[in-house]
Amino acid sequence: MRSVSVAGVGLTRIKEHWEKSLRDLFAEAALKALDDAGTDEIDAVYVSNMGSATLQSQLHLGAMMADAIGKRGITALRVEAASASGGVAFHEGVKAVASGLHDCVLVGGVEKMSDALPGEVAAALAMAEDQEYTAYTGVTKLGLNALVHRRYMERFGAEAKEIAMFAVRGHEHAVGCPHAQYPFKVSVERILASPMEADPIHMLECSSVGDGAAAIILRPAEEAEDGVEVASTAVATDFYHLTERYDITVFEAVRWAAARAFEAAGVSHKDIDVLEVHDDTTITGVVSLEDLGFVEKGKGAAFVAEGNTARGGELPTNTFGGLKARGNPVGATGLYQIAEIALQLRGEAGPCQVEGAETGLAQSLGGLGTTCAVTILRRR
């Protein structure tokens, strides 16, 4: 297998894009990425998206998006793994270049949720869980996260204000980020005073509905002397039902994907200078820090509260705001994370820059820890 580089990235701002279609958003990000990579010769397009079938009555996004950017004849397809779709599509794109089958691949994620009613969005997100045994009960994705959040507090004695600090850090980091949906600070008091969405999760601990697209160009690493290289990618899945798991405060898929990604990259946890984790609610961010292996089990919330994940801290995490503050257009989110790591390693993160970052890791989740994609990038 040959090494693969991230040759270009393109991001749209995440917000309620009433005036833009799924295609418009994708094309905007994709053309920026092509421009950034200085090429328009691509062999394949991988599109990641979760909800277009029910939110836009649209499938077959591979061919649609290849056409939208003026490409005919090339390979194009859609990859779906719920909210891990972006990370998983990246994994596929890397394989395509590593195998030698393609020399230039565009991996782009897109999601447009603002057009839909809240119930339609909740129903689309619930499709990450089993419709016959779980979703039909009416439980929402947020309701399931609340089970984990409550059990975590009970088991480890974590306090609500410590877990809420994950959202505080995200909002601190989003300030100045041009593609962030909510680039402003929020206090822990404000978060804990916000309405309960699904007890014990407060409204301001949840990522919100947003539209956006992120695109990345992959090329063989030997073509560039410097830049950002894909050190490894890994995907793992766990029991589909929360009820089958031994311990709902542990995301085993994260442990497996991380173990494989670290081994394949030949780096250790202390080599990671910058980290992006999947905080669709605060608790998944905290659990992810632990199951990725950066913090002892049960100590994640305190670790965050102590300031370790701040941009100037020991482990700068979600340095553009994370899902909470940068935004979470689900099918695109994993690619925002990877693009952000690439920007950090290129030293182009602007006010979000972590000085001297050389190695970074992005982790995204589909369902409640059911699918996990881990990507490690390094500066060459």
Next chain:
Amino acid sequence: MRSVSVAGVGLTRIKEHWEKSLRDLFAEAALKALDDAGTDEIDAVYVSNMGSATLQSQLHLGAMMADAIGKRGITALRVEAASASGGVAFHEGVKAVASGLHDCVLVGGVEKMSDALPGEVAAALAMAEDQEYTAYTGVTKLGLNALVHRRYMERFGAEAKEIAMFAVRGHEHAVGCPHAQYPFKVSVERILASPMEADPIHMLECSSVGDGAAAIILRPAEEAEDGVEVASTAVATDFYHLTERYDITVFEAVRWAAARAFEAAGVSHKDIDVLEVHDDTTITGVVSLEDLGFVEKGKGAAFVAEGNTARGGELPTNTFGGLKARGNPVGATGLYQIAEIALQLRGEAGPCQVEGAETGLAQSLGGLGTTCAVTILRRR
């Protein structure tokens, strides 16, 4: 890149499976394929499916199906490219093994359409076309096929009864096929007397609604001394809108994918002993024969009527009945085709066997010639 072999196949019969879920069908095919390959050590599951979001309110099929067959920790994802999903998922699975990243991959397709109302199925299939410019007009997938069918007759002077012969051949071939939905003969008179679905397409020229799953195990070819090898796979896409194409009787995506697949395999058209083409209606079968390069443009219908595609003819085509008679569970269809080629090359096609078949080609379409996947297999 290392060579890849088809180490096992598993098929469910296509019919109205009222008593089985999407998961049941997938698991049945997947476990048969694992049994056929004599392994239960797989590294990754690729699931192809088109309509589950609207027909079953279900996404995230990668993790669901990995769990359904008792696998945790492995890579799993869903690939979607409308009715080419199966062929495209196979393409991805091959890359995963060829790259060296995985040593044993299960590619499985599943679709369950019987549970839905006819309008829901038509709406799901229409999502292969652009919702904002095409599908919203109310045109169905069948209505678009009818435009091509009519234009083809006008342009080339092909007669209705010649084109209808594509369905006659399919039904002849399905007799005795244990996984076929309609394993019985149908006369050309009966086809032309059946109701018009979308003029000039008769009801008995259309593939029907059916439920089914097909699974294939891929391993490095060096592990087996004989068996079936993947000679090449290729995917290509065309303009998304029929209105943008220079000539709607030509599927350029088929030409591109075929050219790449033949070149990569190093074989010529006359090496192909058995062929599976995408006949969701008779006209797409005829046009596919031409654009794959087996027949001169405009001569496909006469070629079929003359008997060349019969099992004992010059180019045995759709030897288990094709989409029309074997059945068309859309997201799984491309994998049925590839599995059928593998069975032919193994000499295990029973009453459908083409004697001495050594090389075969499967071609599947997403949308109306918008995405094309071509796979060439050969006996080692």
